Amino acid sequence: MRGQKATRNGTDGIKLVRISPYDSRTVHGFEKRNSKSGKERTGKIRYKGMIVAAAAIMTLIFACFGAVYFLMGDGTGNRQEISETLKGKLSERKVQGPVEVPKEEVVVLADEQHTPRVAIDPGHGGWDGGSVRGDILEKSINLQLALLLKEKVQALGLEAVLLREDDDTHLSLEERVQLAQEAKADIYVSIHQNAYDSKDVDSVSGIETWYYGDIQGSRRLAQLIHKGTVEKTGARDRELRNTDELYVIREAAVPACLIETGFLSNEEECMALASPEYQEKVAAGIAQGIDYYFNPKTMYLTFDDGPSEENTAAVLDILKAHDIKATFFLVGENVAKHPEMAQRIVEEGHTVGIHCYRHDYKQIYASVDAYLEDFQKAYDIILETTGVEVQLFRFPGGSINNHNKDVYEEIIARMTENGYIYFDWNASLEDAVSHSDPEQLVKNGVESTRGRKKVVMLCHDIVYNTTQCLEDLLDSLPEYKMEPLTPDVKPIQF
Ligand SMILES: [Zn+2]
Known part of the structure; x- marks a missing residue:
């Protein structure tokens, strides 16, 4: 249990069974x-x-x-x-309505000058055993997990600082935070076990992870550790939650989280938590989260077919709030309709590429010349509107599709000769080909990444449901750092 929690009204925590963020969102008022x-x-x-x-x-x-x-x-x-x-x-919960602007998250990257240092805090210790079940003490499980985690963190090439190395030592909450600060830790991970004190104790099990929202990066760290541990253990995913009531994560001054890896009050889970095999999984899950925190995978969000007035604006607002740069493959005709939106895309630092002038497969792919003519028209209007000399492009329908079988090889050759670079994609929201609701779009996006290290994600900023799913999509992909495409990125091509 969380020793550091200021007990209010005698409760130790909020025992709320986790509800998936989508459970309550089956009603869409539109x-x-x-x-x-x-x-x-x-x-x-x-x-x-x-x-x-x-x-x-x-x-x-x-x-x-x-x-x-x-x-x-x-x-x-x-x-x-x-x-x-x-x-x-x-x-x-993000209910339908104006876009909620979240706090900017900071991605701390490992670099060569500085090896990131992880403070590992096994909760309780000394006279404070934490939760107890028979002869199983929470402080001991916390320490065993912390020792395993230390090895794994070091195996990742990171530094680990264990705040207590044995079960006899008792540290106050202030001492813990101070030790981590003196050690110049970059992140702080506190390990605890939960307990549920009611008659039906065996009905409650699973993992809870807590963070303090005002410290940048804490939410992302908590998400990654929570996700990793749930994945590796198969334990019940209870909840990820913001709190200002836990001293160590509130005062740590660096990104911090506290994970309750299970319930000692639950007989089955308690036995698992005391076993080396399960402890191995828990530690591996936490380590995986820490690894992604410092070494995120890369995602290039790409938006085709815009700009449109409202939907592109909504996408830009969300990207801005998250300090994310993306890539927009524009349709010339839409640039002519909404020049101010094309300008805003450029002003806000996103990459602009060419999709086409007129999104008409038959016309564009009628011949090589037809394609080049349409492309030139798009190039001219984007240059005229935004001042950008575009180098990147995306074929309508992708580089090889049902409409361009006879001409694509020559088009690619001609375009490449002229110094243009095309990007296909290796993951997609499927937002242009289906009527899916926002939660399905998030699911499509997340599943289609297949855990790849480098993902070019196809999205459409003219689709309303895409604007509605974008916050949740970003929230579902904490292991990725979002980057804009540049000519230096090795293209993903079919
Ligand atoms: Zn398109």
């Missing part, structure tokens, strides 16, 4: 109207009235969660706490 352009579609939304109904349904859903939570609470909860918890849940 309908779609499609304007066709080739095979790709633009979603336009009518809110009127529907949002009121959606809000009413959301309220009902949360009222139900409230009742369930109250019934299965830890026996010490009161109504005040419950409503606060639900308020917290509501504000965390």
